[in-house]
Amino acid sequence: MNNLTKEAVKSLADKRMPLFYDYLALPTVSTEHRAIPETVTYVENLIQDLGGETQVLDDLGGHPVVYGFFKASPTGNANKTLLFYNHYDVQPAEPLDEWQTDPFTATEKEGILYARGTADNKGNFIVRLNAIAALLETEDGLPCNIKFLVEGEEEIGSRNLEKYLQKYADLFKADACIWEFGGKDNEERFVIDAGIKGMAYLELTADSAGIDIHSSMGAIVDNAAWRLTQALASMRDVENNILVEGFYDDITPPTKEEKELVASLPFNLESTVAQYGLTRPLITDGKEITPSEALVFYPTMTICGILSGFVGEGTKTVLPRTAKAKVDCRLVPGQTPAHIADCVQKHLDKHGFEDVKVHLLDGQKAFRSNMTDPFVQQVVKSAEKAYGTDTEILLVPNNAGTGPMYIFDQYLKLPILCSGVGWSGSRAHAPNESIRMADFYEGIMHMIYLMGEFGK
Amino acid sequence: MNNLTKEAVKSLADKRMPLFYDYLALPTVSTEHRAIPETVTYVENLIQDLGGETQVLDDLGGHPVVYGFFKASPTGNANKTLLFYNHYDVQPAEPLDEWQTDPFTATEKEGILYARGTADNKGNFIVRLNAIAALLETEDGLPCNIKFLVEGEEEIGSRNLEKYLQKYADLFKADACIWEFGGKDNEERFVIDAGIKGMAYLELTADSAGIDIHSSMGAIVDNAAWRLTQALASMRDVENNILVEGFYDDITPPTKEEKELVASLPFNLESTVAQYGLTRPLITDGKEITPSEALVFYPTMTICGILSGFVGEGTKTVLPRTAKAKVDCRLVPGQTPAHIADCVQKHLDKHGFEDVKVHLLDGQKAFRSNMTDPFVQQVVKSAEKAYGTDTEILLVPNNAGTGPMYIFDQYLKLPILCSGVGWSGSRAHAPNESIRMADFYEGIMHMIYLMGEFGK
Structure with missing residues (x-):
């Protein structure tokens, strides 16, 4: 098992911060089809720079879907594959005059990072990558295989995603999935939704x-x-x-x-x-x-x-x-x-x-993970470790909101749970979108511990 | 009884047409408070030029109410007074680009007169005056007393009218009232509403x-x-x-x-x-x-x-x-x-x-005239005479629409019936408002015959 300290992980994340800032600077507003090719290339590079392989899938219409793959290390469990579902597109920044900082210039103030996409969903993608980067720097390396599905139409209804999942079901085959969003509620509890x-x-x-x-x-x-x-x-x-x-x-x-x-x-x-x-x-x-x-x-x-x-x-x-x-x-x-x-x-x-x-x-359609699947407790247990005893962890069979989990279930048949670095003040879809840096570092730890649990 | 031929009445009305055109040229849009003083003066002059007396009532707020009075001729019935209720204000002309002629330049085409206020309600006021003018040219003169109440806020809800009626109930005292509107339906029947x-x-x-x-x-x-x-x-x-x-x-x-x-x-x-x-x-x-x-x-x-x-x-x-x-x-x-x-x-x-x-x-509140009041049959009988046997006359206890008749009832206690020169294509309140000249001449005859019947 990798023994990464929080300090080391934070230090690495801070070193990699310019990559996150540059990612946030791309105005990838999907409803306006803005900055799509350069963002796709940027996402590919982020994965490749850590040694991952990528494929850009764009044969079925819509904005391309980026596939990413990291193989488990020789000491890891090559029989277990964890899929991260994320999206590189963001909501429009309008109304611009309500932003206190430029929406496409990441700005940190008093421990809070402001920019369009910090919470939804560029931040969570960076969290996953930072966890991989940290694990790759350890002697043991990656405890399991990792796949990414990073789409570019989530903010416009994921309207082509099902076609890609259907055609590329084998490519994205995995044993479990971490969903794109998640975070803390207004009473600072970390909420893990297992469905929608x-x-x-x-x-x-x-x-x-x-x-x-x-x-x-x-x-x-x-x-x-x-x-x-x-x-x-x-x-x-x-x-x-x-x-x-x-x-x-x-x-x-x-x-x-x-x-x-x-x-x-x-x-x-x-x-x-x-x-x-x-x-x-x-x-x-x-x-x-x-x-x-x-x-x-x-x-x-x-x-x-x-x-x-x-x-x-x-x-x-x-x-x-x-x-x-x-x-x-x-x-x-x-x-x-x-x-x-x-x-x-x-x-x-x-x-x-x-x-x-x-x-x-x-x-x-709705989706609810099988609550007896071992993955459920792996996510909970690693969250307890990452967020500490002061933070209450809530496991909820399904969120009251809606999202396209059911198509992942249809073509991939796997448990899907949510983890993310949102908070009650994240203002996803609204001006002054933000994440808290403390949540960001904790989120990386959660992913590190989860991969460890999952690869056991 | 005055024996006026239709030809003579038409001839007089045609001679007086410039007065009507000038009245229509005044853009008396009450919701914009446009051209109110000059219209009030114009209405006064129209009445005075025929020998009537006027009073402008403006002590209770809102646009002035014009009172007019014509005394019955020596051979007429000075014990009977007919009240004409009309209004000098009009609806806005907007949307202007839908007008085929200038809304404040009366334009006759193929027997139809177009302008804002032709139907609602400047035309009916001119009809009443033309009937009086025609009668005054005869040897017998006016068969009854005539009063006018011409207000300037009908298109904005007659919001001050009740105050004037209450204070000046004695001034407007009459035995019967002809309401401001009326006309023919889409099957060319002449409709007489006796209430609302x-x-x-x-x-x-x-x-x-x-x-x-x-x-x-x-x-x-x-x-x-x-x-x-x-x-x-x-x-x-x-x-x-x-x-x-x-x-x-x-x-x-x-x-x-x-x-x-x-x-x-x-x-x-x-x-x-x-x-x-x-x-x-x-x-x-x-x-x-x-x-x-x-x-x-x-x-x-x-x-x-x-x-x-x-x-x-x-x-x-x-x-x-x-x-x-x-x-x-x-x-x-x-x-x-x-x-x-x-x-x-x-x-x-x-x-x-x-x-x-x-x-x-x-x-x-609603109002319905007493259908057994002799005035009801006087209006019907004179309409039959004016509109001829080819035109069906419909007497309706009350219109399905709404208007302020009830305040006339409250302060003046009299039967109120509708007569006017509207038609199914009049487009009151809409672009290309119009009346048909044939209806205009018939409407004058109706008022002439009505005054004759009423003064008997």
Whole structure:
């Protein structure tokens, strides 16, 4: 086992800091297709400079996917391969005037490093590389094989990733995967998500006429806004139970291990209420399920938006011809987006709302790692070692958010866990994105210890 | 009785046409407070030039109200006074690029006169004056006293009119009133409305949090869009019955005469469907009430607009903190806006929607003339004479729209009927506003015959 001190790792990371700064200086805004070729080359060089081999995959459209590979050292375990999933693209920096530093000039102030991509996701890629660099400087070298999948379209929905995973499943074959993100919550607990929820993002539209009509005709003319309102209200009752037949079909029930994990999760009602300024009770209030159970195990149906007719200041007497709503259903393992969209349309048809049409705008399945896979405890154990006894480690069967883990599961069949150097002030996707340098160094240690555990 | 030929009246009206053109050239856009003093002076002069007396009332705020008076001739009936209600202000001309002629340069093409204010409402004022001018040229002169109330804030909600009517009730005292608008429908029938619906325009707002929240929190955090949707759906069922307790309180039941009139009204389903491009059945379909009964006798509850959260193209996963809806209730005689707003809030509170708040943005009561008042038949009979046997005359107890008739009723207590020279292509409030010259001449005849009937 490699015996790396925190001091030595920090020293090496500091020496390599210019590489990180230069990486952050590349304005790789995927939605604008900016700086893609030079970033791909930069990522390749970062891997090659440490002795890794690379392939740039660009035969299936979209921004190239970079494959990277480091072989286990002769004393390491060449039968175990760990896959790191990262992305080299970032969100736009706008609104620029809200940045206190230049978004593409990394700037450290009081232990916090500011730049677009620090947290999401260039920082975590550098953390993985720094861990490899540190291990390669030891006598024992790498305890396992390492693969990288670094894509360039994560911020625009990973829209070509599945094709690459399907075609190159053999190339990316591994035994376990560390996901691109992760970090500490607002109470400084290190959170390890072992999965993610899915999503069926629906648009519902109702049309009642060819033109907007003077509202005096409301005595006889039907109204798209009323139709959509009534249709939505038929889908979820005032107790927030989802009433769509078949919606809960096929849900994989949580295992004993998953239930135990969720039962042990802390939930701070006061801080949740304060954080969001909630004026209503939680929808789990007075129910048998806890907030943590709801967040992890229960699907949702959320009106993300609704629009019809006149919505300016004051009054306008119009009978709207059309109405639309955006409805986001977060899914749990077993549910499929197409089935959800189908159930909602069938529900509407059955209840006399044939005029309300459902379109599936975005669909992703959920994924949850097998909590009895040894990798789960390897990630937890190495986190305990890296973050120390002062830091509480939370293992969560799945995050309440959504991401494309399910396609990794489909083509690679492996456990996927999250580890990263984000914090509650990271402002991913927002101005003044940042990571804390202390988290950065700890994150490197976590990856070093994890590779050690994993290669045993 | 004056024996004026149509030819003589047309000839006089044509001679007076420059006065009309100059009146239309004044850009009296009330919402921009444009050209108010010069228009007031112009209106005064138009009345004075025919020998009428005027007073400009401007002691109660807002744009001045012009009072005009013509005394019955010695052979006329000095015991009967007819009040003409008109307004000198117009809507903005925007969007200017959609006008085919200059909005403030009256332009006649193929018998149609285009300019802002032709239909709404400068044309009808000139029609009244031309009728008086024609009568004054006859030996018998005016068959009755005539009063004018010409206000300058009709297009901005007649917001000061009630104060003037209250203070100057004695000045405007009359036996009957001809309302500012009227005309022919899309099947060339001349429509005489004898009243108008009222309105309670409500804004409903729901708030659930201080900030918009990532929609993954939808598993536990309540959602303003759902709250408002469910609250609205509780107010009106899918059969379009209004479920708010007390909503139908105090409605004055229609009289036998009103019912008979409405039973005789034509309703053309095909042309209604075609005009608006309706894709849904009428809400009266399969019910015991007819479309005409619904339009005249039944109050409405219309969602004019609803907005919450993300409503752009594509997807955004947000849990909205706030939601609002505009709800327009058209009222029938007996209902009051404050009571309606109160009932809706009580309904929401009673059904667990205390978080949804009701604000009354605009309130007007309905008005219906006494259909047995002799004035009603005088207007109908004179219309039959003016428009001839080829034109069907429709007498309607009240229009389905809304206007401030009720304040005339409150302070002056008189029957109010509509007559005007609008047509189905008039485009009031829109670009290319127009009247047809044939209607203009017929409208003058209608007023001449009406004054004759009224003064008998």
